[in-house]
Amino acid sequence: MTTHHKTFLAPPFVATMALGALWPSPGWNAKHGFPEFSFIWRDYRISKDALGVLQRLAGRDDDTTTDRLLLLAPHVTGFRLTMTMLMHPQWPLPIWRALQLRNRLIRRGEIKVAYPSDLIVRAIAWRVHDKGIELDIHAQLLQGDDCPWESITTFYYRGRFQPLFSRGPAEGASAMSPVVDPTLAPMARWTIDGGRRLRFAGLTGDYNPLHLLDAYARRTGFAAASAHPQRIVAQCLGHIADADAPAQQLELWLKGPVYFGRDVTLRACRSPHGDDFALWLDGDERPALVGRLSSAI
Template identity: 30%
Template sequence: MAGPARVLTQSPSLVPLLAAGALRSPFKRPSAGADFPRTRLVLPGLRVDLARLAAYERVCGFPTGEDALPVTYPHVLGFPLAMGLMSGPDFPLPLLGLVHTSIEITRYRELAATGTYELSVRIDGLAPHRRGTEAAVVNELRVGEDVVWESVSTYLARHRTTGAAQEREPGRESGQGPGRESEREVHEPLPGVDEWRLAGDIGRRYAAASGDRNPIHLYPFTARLFGFKRAIAHGMWTAARCLAAHGTPQAVLVRAEFRAPVLLPGTVTYAANGERFELCGADRVHVSGGVYPLT
C-alpha cells in the first residue's frame, strides 16, 4: 500500500544522493524484516529533456526524432527519485553493492516525448532471497488520473542469511498487483539474430544520457575497486538495447532478468524467438526476457 506523498518541485541531483548512499552503506544492517521508507515521491508537471532523450536513443539503438518515449525511458526519469529513497538513512539496504536483478514494465499506450506527466516512485516491500534481501521499487507515470506506464524493479543486497530463505515477489503478499513469472525457465537456447561488439565507452555514454554514473560502469580502474576485471554495462542499457532490436507494441508488458554482468569491451549475441529474447556471451546468458502484447 502506498504511503504518504511528498511532492517535489524538481528531480533530485543524482551525484549527492549516490555519495550519501555510499557513505551510509557501511552502517546498514540489511534484513527482509527491516522497516523501509513508506513515503511516495511525486514529481508533477514533468517534461522530457529532448536533447537528453536523443542521446539515450542513440546509445541504446532506438530510432531518434520521433515524438514517442522508448519503453524503457521512464525508468531513467524515475531513477533519481528511486535513489532519493534508497540512499536515505531509513532505507535498510546498503546502496553500495546493490544489484538490479529484474524489471517488469507495463506500458498501456504510446507516450509522447513532448507530453507532460506526473511521476511517482515508492518502495513496495522487502523480501528474503537465498543470497540476501531483495527490495521492490515501483515507478509510475500518469497523465491526469490515468497510469500510462509503470514498472517494478527488484534490487538485491547480498548478505549472509540464516537458513534457506524462500524467495517471493517483494510486496506481493496481499494482492498488490500481478506477480512476475521467472525468466529462468528451462528452455532451448534461442536462435542468434545478431552479434554486437560493445565498445569500452558504452558505460560512460549511457551514464551521460541516463545520469547513472555508478563507477562500476565507467572505467576499468573504478570497476576494479568493486571486484570487476573491467567496467560492466548497465543492466538497463542491455535491456534497452535488446528491446530496441526486438521492437515493442504500444500496449505491452516487458520482463527482463539480469543474470550476469557484461564486461566492456566485449562481444555478445542478441537472440530472439517470438516473444522471448536473450543477450548471450560465449558461455552464459546475460539477460533473459520477454515482450508480451497487452490484450
C-alpha cells in the same frame, strides 16, 4: 515503520544522493522492514533528447522501434528517483549492496514525450530468503489524469537476515526467466561500445564507477567496466523491432555484467507468452540478459 514523503520539483541532485549514501545505514530490522517512503518527482518529462539517445543506441528511429523504446524511457530517465530513495539516510541497507535483478515495465496507454508529468516511486513488497532479501520498487508515471506507464524493479541484497518472511504480493517479473535455446541462429552480433558512458550515467542518475572506469572495475574483481543494463536493453530492442508482439509489457532478467569492448550475440524466439530474447557475451554459456516482449498485462 518509518514513513517519509518527499517531493522534488526538479531532477534529484546527484551530489545530494551521494551524501545520503555515505551516511551510515540504520541496519535491517525485521520488525520495521523497509520504510513506507513515497518519493514524487513533479514536472518530470521524457525529453526528446533522452529518447534520441535511446534511438541512437538502438540504431533505429522508426515507429516500431520508438514504440518499444517508450516502454524503456521512463525506466531510464526516472531511475534517479529510485536511486534517491535507496540512498536516503533512513533506508535500512546501503545502496552498494543493492543489485538490480529483474524489471517489469508496463504500458497502459499513450506515453507522451516532453509532457509535464509526475513520477512516483515506493517500496511495495519484499521477501527475506536464506541468502538475501528481494525488494520490489513500484514506479508510476502520471500524465494528467492518466497512468500510461508503471514498473516494478526488483533489487537483491545479499546477506543473511532473520527471520525468513514475506511482505506484500510479488507483482514483478517472475523469479524464473524464459529459456532461449543457445543453439538458435543469432539474430544479431555486435561489440559493446564503451563511448559516452558519462552521458548515459547522467540520464539514469547512476554514476557507479563500475559502469564508468575500467581500472576501478578491475580492482574490484571484474573484467572491465560494464554497461548500464538499460543501455544494453535499448540495443537489443533495436534488433528485435520487427517482433510481432505489441509493446505493452517488457520483462527483463539481469543475469550478469555486460562488459564494454566485448562481443555479444542476441538470439530470440516466439513462445506462447510473447517474444523472448537473450544476450550472451561471446565465450559465456549463460546469458547475461534475458527479456520478454508481450501484449499481456
